[in-house]
Amino acid sequence: MATTSYVPLLTNHFGQFNETKAADMYPDTDFGSLNLAERLWVSWYVWIGNPVIATGLMSFIMHEVVYFGRCIPWMIIDRMPYFRKWKLQPGKIWGFHPLAEYFGLATHSVPFPSWKLMAVQIALFFVFEDMFHYFAHRALHYGPLYKHIHKMHHEYAAPFGLAAEYAHPLEVLILGTGTIGGPLLYCLFRPDLHIFCVYVWVTLRLFQAIDAHSGYDFPWSLNKLIPFWSGADHHDFHHMAFVNNYSTSFRWWDHMLGTDNKYRAYKERVAAAKPEERDALEKSELEAVEREGVKAERLAELGGGKAGMEGVPRGKLE
Ligand SMILES: [Zn+2]
Numbered sequence: 001m002a003t004t005s006y007v008p009l010l011t012n013h014f015g016q017f018n019e020t021k022a023a024d025m026y027p028d029t030d031f032g033s034l035n036l037a038e039r040l041w042v043s044w045y046v047w048i049g050n051p052v053i054a055t056g057l058m059s060f061i062m063h064e065v066v067y068f069g070r071c072i073p074w075m076i077i078d079r080m081p082y083f084r085k086w087k088l089q090p091g092k093i094w095g096f097h098p099l100a101e102y103f104g105l106a107t108h109s110v111p112f113p114s115w116k117l118m119a120v121q122i123a124l125f126f127v128f129e130d131m132f133h134y135f136a137h138r139a140l141h142y143g144p145l146y147k148h149i150h151k152m153h154h155e156y157a158a159p160f161g162l163a164a165e166y167a168h169p170l171e172v173l174i175l176g177t178g179t180i181g182g183p184l185l186y187c188l189f190r191p192d193l194h195i196f197c198v199y200v201w202v203t204l205r206l207f208q209a210i211d212a213h214s215g216y217d218f219p220w221s222l223n224k225l226i227p228f229w230s231g232a233d234h235h236d237f238h239h240m241a242f243v244n245n246y247s248t249s250f251r252w253w254d255h256m257l258g259t260d261n262k263y264r265a266y267k268e269r270v271a272a273a274k275p276e277e278r279d280a281l282e283k284s285e286l287e288a289v290e291r292e293g294v295k296a297e298r299l300a301e302l303g304g305g306k307a308g309m310e311g312v313p314r315g316k317l318e
């Protein structure tokens with residue numbers, strides 16, 4: 001095996017590279033043919049020496065770094081004790097590797113699947129998560145579920161960053177199913193999914209959630225480039241109106257099922273206004289939306305079974 005040529009590179013990253021262990025864990029691998037990401041991947045697994053621990057640790061670190069790293073600006077302005085509730089439980093993460101292998105997910109193996117294949121997989125996960133989230137989120141607006149679970153997330157009427165994961169543990173579990181369910185479902189049909197791809201997906205999904213709750217709609221926001229991308233503007237309206245815009249990534253489910261009717265009407269009215277009157281109109285429109293939103297929320301809390309369907313033309317969904 002051509003080990004000597006790559007060893008210096010690996011040694012640089014993780015100290016003394018254990019060649020015996022490497023040969024043991026990767027018996028048929030030509031290390032010389034691997035790209036940098038794949039070499040680092042091998043280094044990590046060899047360095048830890050135990051795939052179960054290596055996968056578990058990596059999953060834990062990934063979540064912490066991506067989530068909290070991205071949120072530092074908001075963490076400063078938020079109340080610190082709140083976060084402890086959502087601290088991952090390190091004890092549970094060791095079960096992840098056997099679970100991943102059980103579902104046929106590649107973990108320590110290299111090379112990774114091609115970037116093209118991973119892009120297709122990630123696109124599928126986005127579409128699945130968005131669909132799952134749309135229906136689960138609408139269900140969470142049903143009176144009893146809203147009162148006991150989803151209300152917590154709505155306590156921030158104007159969302160910002162951390163509100164993305166500011167939610168009841170059951171909500172994190174229910175909506176998290178949409179994130180991890182796509183990859184697991186995929187594994188039922190095809191054997192070519194690598195956990196590296198799942199990490200990339202989870203990272204992108206966290207970015208998506210945080211951006212949706214950033215409270216900013218920049219001229220360079222993704223929804224300006226991709227017209228069916230939801231973005232902060234779309235989800236902000238959900239937090240104000242309470243009854244529209246249930247999806248996460250894409251606008252198509254809300255569009256198809258009519259749950260963006262108020263949002264679209266508001267957008268049209270603002271667009272039709274004279275430029276000099278636009279800002280004032282937008283402000284008064286949003287105030288009206290918010291007033292109605294408060295009423296709709298109260299109705300849901302009182303057990304209104306129609307919550308989540310408010311604003312949808314009669315006969316369309318009921
Ligand atoms: Zn909601």
Ligand SMILES: [Zn+2]
Binds near residue numbers: 153163235239
């Ligand atoms: Zn939200």
